Amino acid sequence: MTDPIAVGVDGSGRSLRALVWAAHEATLRRCPLRIIHVLPPAHSYATTEEGRAWEASNWDQRVMAEATAIVQEAHPDLEVASTLPSGTPAAVLLAEAEHARTVVLGAKGMGGFGSLLLGSVALQVVGHAACPVVIVNHVTTGHGRIVVGTDGSAHSRAAxxxxxxxxxxxxxxxxAVHAWSHPGPHAYVSAAQDAMGKEHLQALEAWLAPLREEHPDVEVVEQVPDESPVIALARASDRADLLVVGSRGLGGFHGLALGSVSHHLLQFSQCPLAVIRPRA
Structure with a gap:
């Protein structure tokens, strides 16, 4: 069976944007869409099994019915499944990621999902999911550009x-953006700095070579800005339909689930952000 695109919904406008993005992605990839609405282990006003069943049969099921109807209207040929699992959102979504092609979340949510942009749920899912995770804050279209940050690490090669x-x-x-910082004063431009820029460009070209050969239909623009990766990628995301980064790069401590660049871009990206970990 083809792995699905899994999307978390909670009735918020941001999760609706995530749903729209996920449905479009599933259509492009010709794979099923799986809509997930997580029920917390216990609701504040539903203390019995009967109360939980009543609650799930009302507001929660209306959220799911609305999400399913939106997708089916926009993509009538798309295979759609839905589920109302109970548990903590991070644990449920990480379990879904084991069998999904991609997990898609809104930047912030409400109810069971809490604040997905800055909270622990997003950090856990983005840092530990077995598949790509896309965080949707702003849905952008029409730029015709995918921005990707790379530094030669295994995670950035996957990105x-x-x-x-x-x-x-x-x-x-x-x-393709390979940002780097000159060790000397930024305003001082020297032959050595120019040589370093050329070396970084050559490295970027080497990383891109096999992918250019695999995808000859894709136009590629190379950038090696002498500035912070977060600044360079956040700026580029303003003119992109998707920003792609590895979950961590060459810097930091080995074994960290989420690198500082990926972490910052969860806040600063101006388009949907895909965070990629190499599959085991």
Whole structure:
């Protein structure tokens, strides 16, 4: 069976944007869409099994029915399944990620999902999911550009592969960004700094070479800005339909689930953000 795109919904406007993005992605990839609405282990006013059943049969099921109807109206040929599991959102979503192609979440939610942008749920899912995770804050279209950050690490190589795959599906350009910082005063431009820039460009070209060969239909733009990766990628995201990064790069401590660049971009990306971990 084809792995589905899994999307978390909670009735908020932000989760609706995530649902729209996920349905479009499932249509592009010709795979099923799985809609998930997590019921907390215990509601504040539902203290019995009968009370939980009544509550789930009302507001929670209306959330699910509305989400399913929106998708079926926009994509009548898309295979859609829905589920109302009970538990903690992070645990449920991480379990779903074991069998999903991608997990999609709104940047912030309400009810069972809490604040997905800055809270522990997003950090746990983005940092530990076995599949790509896409956090949707702003839905942007029409730019025809996928931005991807890369530094040569295994995680960024996985991000590059994902970005090229998305660009090929969407008929978009890939803007590959390898940001670096000169160790000297930023205002001082020297021959040594120019040489370092050329070295970084050569490294980027080497990382891109196999993917250019695999996806000859994808136009590629290379950028090696001398600035912070967070600043460079956040700026580029303002003119992109999707920003793609590895969950961590070459910096920091080995074994960290989520690197500082990915963490900051959860807040600053101006388009949907895909965070990629290499599959085991």
């Amino acid at each position: 590059l592969a994902y970005a090229f795959e998305e660009a090929s599906l969407r008929g978009s350009q890939v803007q």
